[in-house]
Amino acid sequence: MLWDVEQAKKWIKRLNDKIQENKAYLTELDQAIGDGDHGLNMARGLQEAASKIANSHYDDLGSLFKDVGMTLIAKVGGASGPLYGTAFMKASLVLKDRKEADRNAFVAAFSAALDGLKMRGKAQVGDKTMIDVWDPVIAWMKSHETIRANELVDLSKEKMEDTKELEAKKGRAAYLGRRSVGHLDPGAVSSYLLFASLAESFEKGESAP
Amino acid sequence: MLWDVEQAKKWIKRLNDKIQENKAYLTELDQAIGDGDHGLNMARGLQEAASKIANSHYDDLGSLFKDVGMTLIAKVGGASGPLYGTAFMKASLVLKDRKEADRNAFVAAFSAALDGLKMRGKAQVGDKTMIDVWDPVIAWMKSHETIRANELVDLSKEKMEDTKELEAKKGRAAYLGRRSVGHLDPGAVSSYLLFASLAESFEKGESAP
Amino acid sequence: MKKLINDPNQVVDDMLAGMVEAHSDKLKRLPDTNVMIRKDAPVSGKVGVISGGGSGHEPAHAGYVGKGMLDGAVCGEVFTSPTPDQILAAIQAVDSGKGVLLIIKNYTGDMMNFEMAAEMAEAEGIQVAKVVVNDDVAVEDSTYTTGRRGIAGTVFVHKIAGALAEQGATLAEVEAVAKKTVENVRSMGMALTPCTVPAAGKPGFELGENEIEIGMGIHGEPGIEKTSIQSADEIAQILLNNILEDLPLKEHDKVAVMINGLGATPLMELYIIHKKVSEILREKRIHIHETFVGEFMTSLEMAGCSISLLKLDDQLSELLDAQADTIAFKK
Amino acid sequence: MKKLINDPNQVVDDMLAGMVEAHSDKLKRLPDTNVMIRKDAPVSGKVGVISGGGSGHEPAHAGYVGKGMLDGAVCGEVFTSPTPDQILAAIQAVDSGKGVLLIIKNYTGDMMNFEMAAEMAEAEGIQVAKVVVNDDVAVEDSTYTTGRRGIAGTVFVHKIAGALAEQGATLAEVEAVAKKTVENVRSMGMALTPCTVPAAGKPGFELGENEIEIGMGIHGEPGIEKTSIQSADEIAQILLNNILEDLPLKEHDKVAVMINGLGATPLMELYIIHKKVSEILREKRIHIHETFVGEFMTSLEMAGCSISLLKLDDQLSELLDAQADTIAFKK
Numbered sequence A, B: 001m002l003w004d005v006e007q008a009k010k011w012i013k014r015l016n017d018k019i020q021e022n023k024a025y026l027t028e029l030d031q032a033i034g035d036g037d038h039g040l041n042m043a044r045g046l047q048e049a050a051s052k053i054a055n056s057h058y059d060d061l062g063s064l065f066k067d068v069g070m071t072l073i074a075k076v077g078g079a080s081g082p083l084y085g086t087a088f089m090k091a092s093l094v095l096k097d098r099k100e101a102d103r104n105a106f107v108a109a110f111s112a113a114l115d116g117l118k119m120r121g122k123a124q125v126g127d128k129t130m131i132d133v134w135d136p137v138i139a140w141m142k143s144h145e146t147i148r149a150n151e152l153v154d155l156s157k158e159k160m161e162d163t164k165e166l167e168a169k170k171g172r173a174a175y176l177g178r179r180s181v182g183h184l185d186p187g188a189v190s191s192y193l194l195f196a197s198l199a200e201s202f203e204k205g206e207s208a209p
Numbered sequence C, D: 001m002k003k004l005i006n007d008p009n010q011v012v013d014d015m016l017a018g019m020v021e022a023h024s025d026k027l028k029r030l031p032d033t034n035v036m037i038r039k040d041a042p043v044s045g046k047v048g049v050i051s052g053g054g055s056g057h058e059p060a061h062a063g064y065v066g067k068g069m070l071d072g073a074v075c076g077e078v079f080t081s082p083t084p085d086q087i088l089a090a091i092q093a094v095d096s097g098k099g100v101l102l103i104i105k106n107y108t109g110d111m112m113n114f115e116m117a118a119e120m121a122e123a124e125g126i127q128v129a130k131v132v133v134n135d136d137v138a139v140e141d142s143t144y145t146t147g148r149r150g151i152a153g154t155v156f157v158h159k160i161a162g163a164l165a166e167q168g169a170t171l172a173e174v175e176a177v178a179k180k181t182v183e184n185v186r187s188m189g190m191a192l193t194p195c196t197v198p199a200a201g202k203p204g205f206e207l208g209e210n211e212i213e214i215g216m217g218i219h220g221e222p223g224i225e226k227t228s229i230q231s232a233d234e235i236a237q238i239l240l241n242n243i244l245e246d247l248p249l250k251e252h253d254k255v256a257v258m259i260n261g262l263g264a265t266p267l268m269e270l271y272i273i274h275k276k277v278s279e280i281l282r283e284k285r286i287h288i289h290e291t292f293v294g295e296f297m298t299s300l301e302m303a304g305c306s307i308s309l310l311k312l313d314d315q316l317s318e319l320l321d322a323q324a325d326t327i328a329f330k331k
């Protein structure tokens, strides 16, 4: 099956809905070990991104991803803005001129997004950041011929939950040292929502690549 | 009977004890319709006055009253400092060179004190100030040959309580207008304590003039 | 009560000690008093200008001691007028022979203590003039009562009287310009939260979760009324309406504006208030000569603000613009 | 949440509008941005100096825009780093051809957004240098983690870099002196009460009736530990000890001291803190060149303070003393 512009649009809409729903929750998580704005940041940025793409026509996935990335960079701010923004920008390079993505292109795009996150944030797996969700999820995508919605959501959820026991080494939570243990990483949760909304859109027959 | 330096000293000590006991209460009353410092002001000033006279020898009542007045002026501050200070200063003029006071000298001294209060504060009876206690008490002293302790305490208490229903026209409570009704005037209460401690010292056989 | 203090009864002394340490280039403290004076006082050939009052209003009043403003500030206990002996010491210390102006906020205690000090100083042969600031339109103006309170507008009186004194004017001239300033300045405040006098240990009043007090005084004296929280725009409108009712301004009049924080209000919020204030004044075609936004006359850690408007003529605006070099006000 | 605001999502925009109204003689706002720049920017022949970060730290950073300090301040959402497009707009607006220095507080978000903007500006041929301020000794200094936060000491970097830029120095020289300032400044803070991001609507953390947080960051990030309330002297001692452990000073060394209020702390309390700070430094025979007491880098309406020490050599003290004319810092 192929993943096309319409499906990508639906995904972003879904992701935005999920983020708006969880705005207060993400902010609460960030209040515990950060500065209490992650929900506000993500909600502001995704709202803009969702309405931007809803009102635009795209001939290819690349330009859609680029618009999302640019919007996130310009509207989110904080740490998550440049990170998510860079991820979408890097993916957009892979998806340039593609009307639709097959499994390989899809995985290559998400893999480029992860590379972007790492390049921008310089975090390692285990540092208690969104990387702790992205890295294993992308590795799993790469090694599985079929991207099953339920597996995707389970894995990203599990990895998100695992951040609870980690001690933060990067981002604002790192200032807390040991006191960061016992709290979920807010960016890991928003990343889980990203993959969960992707899985949902696959389930809804919006089809997986 | 005659009122001498020893008895005046005991009165001031008693008054100081009462003020210290009621420091928080007076402050609370002032919080309701003023700025919440009346107990602090009075406690600071009387503590100083009491220890000043405890450590000094006086040949006459005049110099004792002068010391109390000067100490109150220099240590109380706010509205009550100049008022009580002036009252004692004016009384000290009447008591100058007197080793002891008979009824007439005693009443003349307190009457001069009231004149001092009125001159300094320009308040009338009914303005919801300490004058509402002082004025009727001094009038009663003037018209009664014998100053009976129980009558003194009852009258000053009654007049103090009457301030509750008045609308303030002078002092900080005046800013409240009608909202000052329903609260005791803090200075009326400290004045009641002044007369009550005087009455108590009469009762304790420290003798009335 | 959580405060950065040592002993609640020593806060004024500790504060003044810290202040002298921090600003020994500008200020000195008269030994054994709570009086802060200009390092170079008495300034010869210059009228002395003194203000003061209870502490807890910082930077008022010691923050305004320096070239072009006050020569001395007399610091009472928290929210309590200073005593006459202290005021007298200040007068003696700043008088250079040209006399001294006392700038007094209209509170019974301040009035009586400053008056007693003035009498004592005059008995010593020092010329003294007094000006009473009563800018708070939240209180009814009546000769039968205590009258209006002096609040943040007092800072304008310090600035303008201080500037004229610095130019070598006579006591009568300085007094006259101070009175003119008082006649042309109006203020009104409001509070979001109460404040706690350290030695009292608990808040002077209470406000509910969504309650504010309109017309709040700077000592936690209750105001006109308690209402529920409103938008910054509405609050600015209420305060300004009350001011403008009392200080009629016409098109093309020139004013200075002060948006004053009461102690715990973020600058952000003061600027949000000013946005509306400037909008309203623009609509009325009133020209803002200068705007002051910050903490000028506080009330310990109270949250809230006051707005002051000073109607300017050429003399007042020139003196407002004149050089000043104090801790809290520099021009 | 009781605040003087209109819409929690519009606080930054409303604040900047009010700020421009109040200080149009000093500042202008770049159209359609949250960038505040000097009225006379770009100043020809001068290196541009830019800082910025999340809002809620007022007067930082727009309060430091003006002659002798910053050319531009980029104001993010409350506690949220501004975005690269805004920073780029600021760079473009202040560059006179001599290049631009970015003064960045060491937070992941600020670092990434400013870096992206710097890359974009360089791609356009604008010379850009960056200096990262990490003065907060409450956080462990480690290259494996995010490292230390930038807090109130940043204001010294603005002042000193701005003064050298004003003298016409090259970008490399301004960058070097900014780095030297960073190397010589250390800070540490503590909080008595939390603060509430307007759009979040509730406090970022909680502190008990008698609890304080030692090592608090300026965004409500938790600090080193919660303890029960202590005296001002003890708190001053704890903060200063931590600073002095990290910035070894010997007898006769010269420092500048900043006692910074976090937003809701009365000046009175800051001076009480300074009393002890000056006592400790005097005992150690460390010379205080100048003391700054006030609100310089706040955290909305948080109560608490930070102490900063800047070790001075002749160059730094000369630049610290140089003229500056901004809203919040005048010399």
Ligand SMILES: Nc1ncnc2c1ncn2[C@@H]1O[C@H](COP(=O)(O)OP(=O)(O)O)[C@@H](O)[C@H]1O
Pocket (backbone or CB within 6 Å): A030, A034, A035, A036, A037, A038, A041, A042, A077, A078, A079, A080, A081, A083, A117, A120, A121, A122, A123, A128, A129, A130, A131, A170, A171, A172, A185, A186, A187, A188, D079, D080, D081, D108, D109, D110
């Ligand atoms: N260096 C980094 N690499 C990857 N992710 C990071 C890094 N630093 C922070 N993050 C992520 O960003 C999230 C915080 O985002 P947000 O609250 O929006 O920004 P800020 O920390 O600037 O307030 C963290 O929970 C974490 O997942």
Ligand SMILES: Nc1ncnc2c1ncn2[C@@H]1O[C@H](COP(=O)(O)OP(=O)(O)O)[C@@H](O)[C@H]1O
Pocket (backbone or CB within 6 Å): B030, B034, B035, B036, B037, B038, B041, B042, B077, B078, B079, B080, B081, B083, B117, B120, B121, B122, B123, B128, B129, B130, B131, B170, B171, B172, B185, B186, B187, B188, C079, C080, C081, C108, C109, C110
């Ligand atoms: N003009 C006045 N005449 C007489 N008594 C007055 C006058 N003004 C105030 N008072 C008295 O002073 C009391 C307040 O004293 P205090 O709280 O110590 O001073 P302040 O009002 O300056 O804080 C009032 O309760 C009232 O009894």
Ligand SMILES: [Mg+2]
Pocket (backbone or CB within 6 Å): A030, A034, A035, A036, A037, A038, A078, A172
């Ligand atoms: Mg955050």
Ligand SMILES: [Mg+2]
Pocket (backbone or CB within 6 Å): B030, B034, B035, B036, B037, B038, B078, B172
């Ligand atoms: Mg009182």
Ligand SMILES: [Mg+2]
Pocket (backbone or CB within 6 Å): B035, B037, B078, B079, C054, C079, C080, C081, C109
């Ligand atoms: Mg008082």
Ligand SMILES: [Mg+2]
Pocket (backbone or CB within 6 Å): A035, A037, A078, A079, D054, D079, D080, D081, D109
């Ligand atoms: Mg943030």
